[in-house]
Amino acid sequence: MAWNMNDLSVFVAVISNKSITAAANKLGIQKSTISRSLERLESHLHVRLIERNNRNIRPTSDGQRLYEELLPTLDKLDSIYREFMGGGASGNINISTTIAFSREIISPALFNFTDENPNITLNIKSTTGYMDFYHDNIDIAIKLGASSPSDCYAKKLFTVQLCWYCSPAYLEKHPEVADASYSELTRHIRFVHSQENYPDKFKLKESDAALDLNTLPGVNVLEDVLMIRDAIISGSGVGLLPDVYCNTHVSKGRLIKIAPQLLVSPHVDVLAIYPGNSRLSSKLALVLSFLEKAVAAYLAHSSGETK
Template sequence: MDRYDAMRVFTRVVEQRSFTQAAQDLAIPRSTATDAVKQLETRLKVRLLYRTTRHVSPTLDGEAYYQRCLMILAAVEDAENAFIGARPKGLLRVDAHGTLARHFLLPGLPAFLALYPDIEFFMSESDRLVDPVREGIDCVVRVGKLIDSDMAARRLGALEEATCASPDYIKRFGLPVSPADLEGHRTIGFRSSATGALMPLEFTIDGTVHSRTLPTTVSVTGAESLVAAARLGLGIIQVPRYHVAGDLACGTLLPLLADYPPAPIPVSVLYPRNRQLSPRVRVFIDWLGQEFAKRNV
């Protein structure tokens, strides 16, 4: 095995923390992966990995070599693409917030794949804190304020939110005309699936965003369940407007406190800070930015 392929094996072992999983990812025997790393260690005269029966992790030298390997492998791919005129290709692995993916990402995907037919697209849906290196994910699309991490981020846009409730709820509890009128009202609680925290309502008053927590009898972790519960008259909700555009148009939900809008929710794409972006990831992130700009998000 040449040094280039050995570097590919080594980086995958570090990312998966497993010779077995790395070998499966690369479709090679486990013994081949083990021999490749041993050859690198012999050539470099340093120990690259700590090995136990259950765990593999890089040494300090191994971590430094891993970072160099990432840059070298990406540079080789860039050079080959430049000289052979190749279009971005290979498997692109994206993790995205589910409803956002269905409303914004998937509708434009045919056009993206028509531009880059040699890219194979794989998408997982979640709203949790992922480890892209360990899980083999190229980039992550998220909604909301970002949790501190060692990932690089690019803001794509922001989602306008709507405050609304059903006609039945308003008939029973009354129509608030300002946040001060919310005494005695109820909300359907929305909990972050990543942290479990209950999200308060937000209202912009004289240019300043204020938070307000109301009593809840029902709380959920999904936007679709939140909207469904609102249709049943269980409380007031705040949700990205695209979730309720149809309901607002047909009257199954009614807008509330439009003069006191919540702060827009940021949408971002995240990727490993210490990994040089491959051409397929780079064009996808650029395309995402263009898609959100076209939609005025």
């Protein structure tokens, strides 16, 4: 059976306000429009819904039953409408993120977001691989690289530069690494970073030589770049690490940037990817805004400490 939603809304407004005039004022329509809507609904349902005289109206037993059934349903529809039009935000958001991004950027800001948005439930999956939006039911993915699926939008959050680091203690023991050549530096590399959504190739800008650290003898390949950073801080050789995740440790004297002449390219963009086949919902917009603010706060904090 086809329902006219406007007629149903008019009927509920009349019963709720106990007056055609009051309902007309609330809805911003003419009383004659309300009368025609009620007549049309009664004709469609083949029942009388309202008893009325010159002064009063009251629902019939059928009208009261219809009103009680419709009221929560229309309230729910109104809530859904306000959510999608930006008047409210609730529900689940599934986020796929890199391990480093979740630990360094999301974690410090997470409580404030959940405290301010109690109706939004975050499901965050930290992974080194790329998750499929549809198969894995992902709403937002944090991805490394310059590209995104053709049916998705990409918002750049920040850019990472890869630099060479070691600990002060390691530099004191091996002062030659401060301005070593690449071939000399490789003898001090014990851990390298590799993950599925990392760019395929890096080069040294000066020589245009490809970096293939994975093939170095005795090198351990780790998916978690923060494990490598922590190993380097503890004195385990030299590491090629994202500057964003090292700045704070440089300012505190735990890491030292070395070999500045060995510039590595390309820089790596960190992107927020989300499906582009529908209008941006209010809850998704809130989460994207949260991620941008968390990134801005993290970058401001780390850059302030390195000045």
